[in-house]
Amino acid sequence: MNDTIAAISTTLGVGAISIIRVSGKDAIKEVNKITNIDLTKKESHTISYGYIKNNNEIIDEVLITIMKAPKTFTKENIVEINCHGGIATTKKTLELLLEQNIRLAEPGEFTKRAFLNGRIDLIESEAVMNLINVKNEKSRKIAINNLKGSTTNQIKKLREKILKILTNIEVNIDYPEYHDIEVLTIEKLKKELITIEQSLDKLIENSKVSKLLTNGINVAIIGRPNVGKSSILNKLIEEDKAIVTDIPGTTRDIVEAGLNIDGITLNLIDTAGIRETEDIVEKIGVEKSKEIIEKSDLILLVLNNNEKLTKEDEKLLELSKNKLRIIVVNKSDLDKKLEINLPNTVYTNTIDDEGLSKLIEKIKELFNLDQIETDDFYYISNINQVKKIENTKNSIKDIKEGLENNIPIDMLEIDLKNIWQTLGEVIGETYTEELLDNLFKDFCVGK
Ligand code: GDP
Secondary structure (H helix, E strand, O other): OOOEEEEEOOOOOOOOEEEEEEEOOOHHHHHHOOEOOOHHHOOOOEEEEEEEEEOOEEEEEEEEEEEOOOOOOOOOOEEEEEEEOOHHHHHHHHHHHHHOOEEEOOOOHHHHHHHHOOOOOHHHHHHHHHHHHOOOHHHHHHHHHHHOOHHHHHHHHHHHHHHHHHHHHHHHHHOOOOOOOOOOOHHHHHHHHHHHHHHHHHHHHHHHHHHHHHHOEEEEEEOOOOOOHHHHHHHHHHHOOOOEOOOOOOOOOOEEEEEEEOOEEEEEEOHHHHHOOOOHHHHHHHHHHHHHHHHOOEEEEEEEOOOOOOHHHHHHHHHOOOOOEEEEEEOOOOOOOOOOOOOOEEEOOOOOOOOOHHHHHHHHHHOOHHHHHOOOOOOOOOHHHHHHHHHHHHHHHHHHHHHHOOOOHHHHHHHHHHHHHHHHHHHOOOOOHHHHHHHHOOOOOOO
16 A cells, blocks of 8 residues: 555547556655656646656656645545557556556556545445446436445444444443433334334345346347337337447346436347247247246236237246236237236337337336435445345344344344444445455456
8 A cells, every 4th residue: 555556547549638547655756757847846736738758758748637645536646647548658658657666556446545545435436436337327326326425324324323222232231220321122122123124125125226227127028929029129229318338247148239218228138039030939949938038137028919818928928927027018009909917017019109108117117216316325236245234134133033032132232233343344444355355356447
C-alpha cells in the first residue's frame, strides 16, 4: 500500500484521449520526472498542459490532473494523465511511468485502496464495478443507489438493532436488580427477530432480482411449429431500445441474442430451436428440450389461440411445468379455439403494435421489476456475500427455535453476536485478505 501504482484507466484502443491514472504517496513526485511541468508546485485539483518527455524526446502532448490526498478516490495522491488516444502513445507513456518508482496496478487495485483507506465500504466497491458493467437502465439505477450507500445503511441499521438486543440481554444478566431497565422478554425478542428476518429476506430477494437485472434473464421461447415463435422473437427485437452486444456473466454458447426491453435485459437462448420448422420436440429431442428448459430463468411457452391444444403442446406443458414460465397464447387476433386455464397466461399477437405489451408487463411482474424504481432497493451483488446473509437467516431461525424450546435468552447471545459479526463482514467492517482478493480480482485494470 505504500508503493505507487499506475494503469491505463480507459479502454486501450484508438480514441481521442486515453487516461493513465497514478496513485500513491509519491505519485506527483514520480510523474514529475517525466514531464516538463513542475507538478510539485501545482495546487490540488488543477489541470496543467504540457509534455511527457523521455529525457529530451517528447513522447506526447498531455493534460495532467493533480489531486492531492486525502480528497481523492483512493485517499492517496492521484495524478491523471490525459494522453492522446492510441495504443502506441498510451503504452509508451505507461512504460515510462513504470521505469520510475511506480508499478503496474492489479485489477481493481485503485478501488481496493479506496476501500482500505476508508473512502468506500465493500458494498460501495461492488457498486463501482456494477456501474462499469451495467447493460441497462434499471441496473444503472440500483448500482448508483448502492454507491450512495443505501444497502450499507440498511445493514448498519440491522446491526444497531442486534447490538441493542445484545446490550439489553447483558444488562438484564449483569444488573437484574435494576428494575427500571426494560427486561427483554421472550415475546419482545421474538418480535425483534421477525423484523430482522424480514429485512434479511428482502435483502436476499432483491439480490436475486439484481442478479437477473445485471446479467439479464435467460429466456427460452418454446412451442411447436407455426405458433408464432419467430414472429414474437422478431417483434421483441424491434422493441429493443439498445442492442446488447456483449453479455459477460452469462454462458455465451447458449445465449444467442440479448435484448434490452424497458430497461431489462433478456438473453434469448437457443434461438436455433425457435427457427426449426419441424416438430421441435421430435426434431431436437426431449432431452435437448429439457436441457434448454433447464438453462433458462424463464420459459415462454407459445400456443396458438386459433387451434385446439395438441399432444405436442401438452408435452411441452409437462416438460416446463416446474419452471417459471409464461403461457403465451399467440394469434389472439384470430378466433379463440384454445381452452387453457393456467396461471401466468397472457394473450398476444404479433400483428398489432401493442400485441406483445401484456407479455412484457408479465415478465416485469414475475421478476418484480417495477419495485426497483423505488429508492430503497437494497441488494448485494456478490454471490458469496449473499450466501453469508442466507446463513445469518438460518441462525435467526435457530434462535427462534431455541426460544420455542425454552433455551434461556443469554444462551442465544452467541448466535446473535455471530449474526452481528457476519453483517459487519458483508459491509467490510471486518474482512480477510482472501475475501478482498476474490472481490477485487474481477475488476478491470485501471479501476
Ligand atoms: P414459429 O414456427 O413458431 O416460429 O412461427 P412463425 O413465427 O414462423 O409464424 C407462423 C405463421 O403464423 C406465420 O405465417 C406468421 O405470420 C403467423 N403469425 C405469427 N404470429 C401471428 C399472430 O399473432 N396472428 C396471426 N394472425 N398470425 C401470426
